[in-house]
Amino acid sequence: GAVVSQHPSWVICKSGTSVKIECRSLDFQATTMFWYRQFPKQSLMLMATSNEGSKATYEQGVEKDKFLINHASLTLSTLTVTSAHPEDSSFYICSARDPLRGSSGYTFGSGTRLTVV
């Protein structure tokens, strides 16, 4: 089955530093990847849609300069949280879509717990 690897699973960083989270589709090519943020006891909130070779599309209210998304290859998308602050602490989840599977082609990563101290 389709597998998406997300790394790291957890990270602690100091306020003001940047953190990069990687999302890889291991056995399929993902033309589109999605980044979500999830607060405790809440649903997944879509942050941005990342298309290979082009700029990401950000949802309203998501700061493009703070959450840098790069989708340089068909199997890798990265989310960089720049100048992180404690309010950026959250659970970040990526998803990759296999275009060959149509609407059922979504696979999620295992998530990254970011704690900014």
Added chain:
Amino acid sequence: QQQVKQSPQSLIVQKGGISIINCAYENTAFDYFPWYQQFPGKGPALLIAIRPDVSEKKEGRFTISFNKSAKQFSLHIMDSQPGDSATYFCAAGMNSGYSTLTFGKGTMLLVSP
């Protein structure tokens, strides 16, 4: 409107009982309705999914019932076990371009021993 409404927000069921979670959608363009199970600190995992051309799908103890005319679908967990305690999300998707899944707000299920 791209919205999926899920209820209840939380649910407590005794071991061996039936857990029922309901979802309703508005956009008739949706053609894929998955349910995800999420444990604390983990990403959501696909549990079971259905397409609108069938009214029911069963996989083991998990069943999706789908009512196209009412634009509703539900998850039934038979013989609920403590290990089923998790958060469940319904979602809806469509086979168009770069659209993502639209998620319900989630249901926290607790199965008491």
